[in-house]
Amino acid sequence: xxxxxxxxQIELACDSxxxxxxxxxxxxxxxxxxxxxxxxxxxxxxENTFSMDPQLERQVETIRxxxxxxxxxxxxxIRDLMPKTIMHLMINNTKDFIHxxxxxxxxxxxxxxxLMEESAxxxxxxxxxxxxxxALKEALSIIGDISTSTVSTPVPPPxxxxxxxxx
Numbered sequence: 001x002x003x004x005x006x007x008x009q010i011e012l013a014c015d016s017x018x019x020x021x022x023x024x025x026x027x028x029x030x031x032x033x034x035x036x037x038x039x040x041x042x043x044x045x046x047e048n049t050f051s052m053d054p055q056l057e058r059q060v061e062t063i064r065x066x067x068x069x070x071x072x073x074x075x076x077x078i079r080d081l082m083p084k085t086i087m088h089l090m091i092n093n094t095k096d097f098i099h100x101x102x103x104x105x106x107x108x109x110x111x112x113x114x115l116m117e118e119s120a121x122x123x124x125x126x127x128x129x130x131x132x133x134x135a136l137k138e139a140l141s142i143i144g145d146i147s148t149s150t151v152s153t154p155v156p157p158p159x160x161x162x163x164x165x166x167x
Contacts, residue, residue, distance in 0.1 A: 031055060 031054045
């Protein structure tokens with residue numbers, strides 16, 4: 001660190017690129033960050049953007065990562081809550097509609113006993129479903145009888161007919 005603070009640069013000479021990458025990783029772990037390239041600001045002038053304190057840069061990077069994580073968590077929470085909120089609002093609006101308008105209409109009708117009677121279409125549909133239920137139940141019992149009463153025997157081995165072809 002003393003060399004880095006005094007000279008502001010270190011030159012590395014290694015045999016392979018892996019050694020260079022290893023040294024760079026070691027410096028990063030020790031808190032020595034490479035100097036950022038000079039960038040142009042809005043006026044087109046060159047601006048030096050490096051920080052004097054590597055520890056401060058690490059703290060800024062840590063805070064940046066924490067804020068990014070926090071924003072990601074909030075974003076995911078909002079995306080998860082939106083469908084629930086929409087369903088909640090839809091159900092509450094439907095409940096209010098039923099309570100205010102439909103219930104008032106039901107109470108205002110003169111003959112409330114006729115409201116509980118089954119319509120002709122519903123009676124026909126109920127009878128059709130009952131017929132289908134009984135037919136399917138009978139078919140299921142027939143299939144059950146067939147599978148329990150059927151006895152299967154193994155297939156006999158193939159017949160050796162090579163003596164027929166030779167004569």
